[in-house]
Amino acid sequence: KAGVTQTPRYLIKTRGQQVTLSCSPISGHRSVSWYQQTPGQGLQFLFEYFSETQRNKGNFPGRFSGRQFSNSRSEMNVSTLELGDSALYLCASSLLGQGGYTFGSGTRLTVV
Amino acid sequence: GIQVEQSPPDLILQEGANSTLRCNFSDSVNNLQWFHQNPWGQLINLFYIPSGTKQNGRLSATTVATERYSLLYISSSQTTDSGVYFCAVEDDSGYSTLTFGKGTMLLVSP
Secondary structure: OOOOEEEOOEEEEOOOOOEEEEEEOOOOOOEEEEEEEEOOOEEEEEEEEEOOEEEEEOOOOOOEEEEEOOOOOEEEEEOOOOHHHOEEEEEEEEEOOEEEEEEOOOEEEEEO | OOOEEEEOOEEEEEOOOOEEEEEEEOOOEEEEEEEEEOOOOOEEEEEEOOOEEEEEOOEEEEEEHHHOEEEEEEOOOOHHHOEEEEEEEEEOOOOOOOEEOOOEEEEEEO
16 A cells, blocks of 8 residues: 655755645545654654644644645645754654554755 | 653664664553664654564564563664664553654664
8 A cells, every 4th residue: 555645855945935745644544743853853743633633733833834634635834934944844644543653755844 | 741762872783783772761652663764764664562572574672561661673783774763652642642762873884
């Protein structure tokens, strides 16, 4: 079966711009979560969606937002980009309570 | 929140050697996974192991939930085993959230 698909793979944006990242989960998985990875902070939880509802949010500013669609695909948006937002953004999908999380290949965002 | 500590932070091995990576966590967990991050950044799931022992080829893992630790064993290491190994846990709060350790950077030299 197809894995978790993230698009785009690479992105270069300018400070102040906004960006939207996409994640398509494994078929049948309704929980999608997002993580940010930076050299300084490691892997940090951003938010989690289940059945189009945000169930949990990490400690990130309001510039970071997301949504989930009825087909379980999810998008995250970062507005007013800062240099510190440069990171690898990883998406994971899971069947709640079963079998763990599967991650996509990530989107590497560079803010210049 | 739950704390996850991995040791050692770095490990250098000769090809063919064995190694043990450790993950300690501070509270009870619903889920524990070991991941290997490949050079392109993808987290490859090695084990889903909230408790017990599992083996997959040269890799095996053991989680002792009551003592709040997990071990990842790599036997007969190969250069392709190089990379960063992460332990991640999901606490029992009911939220689908993984908390990651800082990882173990493994370098296997020929």
